[in-house]
Amino acid sequence: MSNNYDEIIEKAKEFFRKEIAPSHIANTKKLTKLKQFNLNPFLDKYKASFLTGNDDPKSIAKALVYPRVLGTSINTTFGNKLQKFCSEVLEGFASTTSGIDIEFIDKVDGRRKYCQIKAGPNTINKDDVETIKGHFAGVKNLARTNNLNVGFNDLIVGVFYGTPEDLSGHYKRIAQEYTVIIGAEFWYRLTGEEDFYQRLTDAIGDVASEYDGSELMDKVITSLAKEIEKSLDPKQLDVEVREIADGKGTYDV
DNA sequence: CCGTGTTTGTTCCACCCAGA
DNA sequence: TCTGGGTGGAACAAACACGG
Numbered sequence: 001m002s003n004n005y006d007e008i009i010e011k012a013k014e015f016f017r018k019e020i021a022p023s024h025i026a027n028t029k030k031l032t033k034l035k036q037f038n039l040n041p042f043l044d045k046y047k048a049s050f051l052t053g054n055d056d057p058k059s060i061a062k063a064l065v066y067p068r069v070l071g072t073s074i075n076t077t078f079g080n081k082l083q084k085f086c087s088e089v090l091e092g093f094a095s096t097t098s099g100i101d102i103e104f105i106d107k108v109d110g111r112r113k114y115c116q117i118k119a120g121p122n123t124i125n126k127d128d129v130e131t132i133k134g135h136f137a138g139v140k141n142l143a144r145t146n147n148l149n150v151g152f153n154d155l156i157v158g159v160f161y162g163t164p165e166d167l168s169g170h171y172k173r174i175a176q177e178y179t180v181i182i183g184a185e186f187w188y189r190l191t192g193e194e195d196f197y198q199r200l201t202d203a204i205g206d207v208a209s210e211y212d213g214s215e216l217m218d219k220v221i222t223s224l225a226k227e228i229e230k231s232l233d234p235k236q237l238d239v240e241v242r243e244i245a246d247g248k249g250t251y252d253v
Numbered sequence: 254c255c256g257t258g259t260t261t262g263t264t265c266c267a268c269c270c271a272g273a
Numbered sequence: 274t275c276t277g278g279g280t281g282g283a284a285c286a287a288a289c290a291c292g293g
Contacts, residue, residue: 027285068284072265076284079264123265125280169277 005191009203011089016207019085023077028069028216032223037064057228061221069217079119100139102158107192114139114155121162121182124170132157132174153179158186161201 030036048059051066101117116132118124124132136155143150157174159167159182171180181189184197193199 023285072282072284075265076263076286079285081286119265122267125265128264169279172277 005193005196008089008191009199012085012200013203013207015081015085015089016204017210019081020074020077021207021211023081024069024074025213025216027073027077028213028220031065031068031220032227034224034227037068057225058221060228061225065217065221065224069213079123100135104190106189108189109153111151111154113189114150115158116156118157118159119161121159121166121171122168124168129170129173133177136178155179156181158190159183160186 044060044063045055047063048055051063052059100114102115104113104115105111106113114136116135139155140150142148156179157171159171159180162183164182164185167175167180167182174180184194187197187200188194190196
């Protein structure tokens with residue numbers, strides 16, 4: 001241990017093990033039932049065939065499960081856990097100001113920064129731009145009433161990963177008024193270590209090797225495929241149609 | 254009182270398309 | 274042909290409502 005920030009590295013690894021991975025696994029386990037998905041009958045078989053070359057139930061199941069587990073599920077989980085990450089792993093820096101995720105002393109210019117955290121360079125949309133600006137305007141007002149010296153260089157958006165070139169147009173609109181700091185630069189200002197970003201991503205990369213979800217994926221897909229097979233059975237469909245006609249079936253409007 | 258279902262707010266990202 | 278602005282769908286977590 002060469003310095004205090006090694007502790008952040010360790011805590012980040014723990015956070016991944018205790019928060020992110022378990023949540024991801026739990027959400028994956030939910031996917032054994034067809035009702036967890038929004039089906040698109042125009043595309044379900046096409047996707048299965050595109051993926052595996054056939055449209056049997058198992059292929060359809062794979063085509064549903066893969067994009068969910070490796071896409072929206074883990075990405076959304078990661079983003080949602082960011083707030084918690086800020087308060088637990090960056091605990092020394094948690095902010096009590098509404099709309100501000102963390103406060104920290106910028107190791108480059110020595111000033112206290114009021115920072116909103118975002119995950120990546122593409123993760124805000126048009127509406128978020130005004131929301132973020134609104135939050136900063138609120139902080140400026142609050143600072144004025146409390147006689148705090150908050151310049152607008154001190155109100156920043158911190159992005160966990162990416163490079164300045166990656167920033168979407170939405171971020172660039174914020175950057176016209178405020179400072180947006182991303183990736184290596186963000187972690188440098190936070191910790192004062194130039195290579196902290198690299199060390200942190202490497203550390204999480206090490207944790208990744210502790211996880212092998214192949215068996216779980218197999219189980220989930222097999223189970224889901226069984227239900228797909230049943231629902232494709234014409235007799236079963238007949239029953240459902242009759243029940244709906246009788247008003248017995250569950251039929252969401 | 255507890256567990257389950259529902260609603261709300263946040264977050265993510267892919268796609269479309271106009272204009273340079 | 275490339276770039277960037279803008280749109281929309283989806284999942285998740287947390288708060289909330291409801292029925293046993």
